[in-house]
Amino acid sequence: MATSIRVGSACVRNILRTDGVIKQHVRQRWKWRHSGKRPEEAMTYEQRVAALAGEKPKVVNIGFKQPTPKDLEISEKKLDESEKKSLFEKDDETVIQSIHDLWYRSTWSRDMCLAAQHYGLYQDLFHGCFFYPQFPLNVCYEYDSESVTVVYNGNTIPPSEAEAVPQIEYDFVADKFYTLTLTAPDSHLQDNDSEYLHWLVGNIPGDDVSKGEELCSYLPPFPVRGTGFHRYVFMLYEHEKEIDFSKEKMPDNCMSLQQRTFQTSTFYKNLQDDITPVSVAFFQSEWDNSVTKTFWDKLEMKEPLFEFIHPSPYHPKQDKFPQAKPFNLYLDRYRDVKDLNEEVLKERLKTLSPLSPPPPPPKYPNIVQDKYAPSWLRLKNKHKRLREMHWEDMK
Structure with missing residues (x-):
């Protein structure tokens, strides 16, 4: 036999033993149960925010300082x-x-630096380091005998307009040499952290690119079909004297994508004591028919294709006697799409005339009421008037 009495936060239970002795059993219940550490041991809100944020990596300027405004x-x-x-x-x-x-x-130098950061160039090429462009890097492709296609800050240029070697102009300092690279950080087929090298010219005296040492021949852009827009980045470096690029030299007319695998960060790290980035220009490009020619004629490989194949809509097994479902909508779900489109097209042609413009849509399309029609027909006419379901193609 046992009885219990609650006293405060404790429960006192009287237990009558077989020998006639009453024994009290006290079971303590805590009013509050705390999980984790005690308040004096747990971190404060500010300490938690600081721990989650952590130390931000230092952003290093790997170029020259920002040019001072002239004649401001x-x-x-x-x-x-x-x-x-x-x-x-x-x-x-x-x-x-x-x-x-x-x-x-x-403010041109600062704005160009912000544009490059906005497009993720510094993050992907230099892993977060940055530099202030010192002067514009003017790049243009010859479009025809009378016009050219100019590279702006991330403008779109089709690959068919960038098949030939571009013309390069920039403000140079006398008695200094320059190195130019063209890379595609979004085009590598196997490694997302690597790029493809499309052009590399070193030891350019002044701005005469033709007199520089072509270490890697020019390869047109080839953004793969189904992968969207790709960035193509021209990077210009400045150095005091000629550099030995024997390690970066590639065979003449090299068309091996494996050999053209490139990392701008590694290239700069190996030569950071001698070269300094001074300018940048970039554009974006998307697949067109010229990419197929580049893969087959120049790279001599089958063109890869990335397309999302939409799976067919799922339909459960059709019931012979569906319950509580409008039978016309239920049957339309299992009809051939061509039959549905044909029905919509015939209905639309009834309202069109080759000698008059299409009639304006009614202001109140659902004001008509089919009182004596069956329920399934009223629902069908309602969808037709409101251009709902598969009737939306009648708009």
């Missing part, structure tokens, strides 16, 4: 009425050129 006082100078009038009397090209020159002298 022109932008801060207040123009009087006569100067404003003379400015507006100039033609549009002169005004645009003046604004462009002012932008170049003031």
Whole structure:
């Protein structure tokens, strides 16, 4: 025999033993149960946030310092009425050129650095390190005898317009040499951390690329079909003297993708004591028919293809007597798609006339009521009027 009485947070239980002696058994219950460490031992909120954030990696500038603004006082100078009038009397090209020159002298280097960071160039090529471009790297492809395709900051250029070697121009310092690379950080077929080297010219005197040492011949872009847009990055390095690039030299007209596997970070790490990045230009490209020619004629390999094959919609096994389901919708689910499209097309042709424009849609399409039609037909007409289900193609 046992009785229990609750006293506070403890439960006192009287147990009557067989020998007639009453024994009290006290079972203590805690009002609050805490998990984890005690408050004096646990970390505070600020300590938890600091532990989750951790130490941020240091961002290193591997190039020259940001160019100081030249003639910046022109932008801060207040123009009087006569100067404003003379400015507006100039033609549009002169005004645009003046604004462009002012932008170049003031914030161009910082803006280009932010654009490269926005497109993930520094993160993918230099693992987070950055540099300030010192001058523009002008790259253009010859489109025809009268026009060219210019490389801007991430603009889209089809591979068919980038098949020939581009023209390169930039502001150079006398008595210095330059090295130019063109890589594709998104095109490698096997390793996401590697790039393909499309062009490498070293020891360029000034800006005459033709007089440089071509270490890797030019290969047109070949973004694989079904993989979206790929980035193609021109990187220009500056060095004081000629460099021995015998290790980077590739065979003439090398078309082996294995040999063209490249990492910009490794290339810079091996030569960081001699070269300094000074400018960058990049564009994006997507598959077109010229990529197939590049794979078959130049790379001599079968073109890879990445396409998502949508699985057919799942339909459970059809019931002979479906319960509580509109039979017309249930049967349409198992009909051939061609039959459904044919039905919609015939219904649409009834409302079209080759001699008159299509009629405007009704303001209140569902105001019509089919009182004496069966329920399944009323539902079908409702979907047809509202352009729902497979009738949406009638729009």
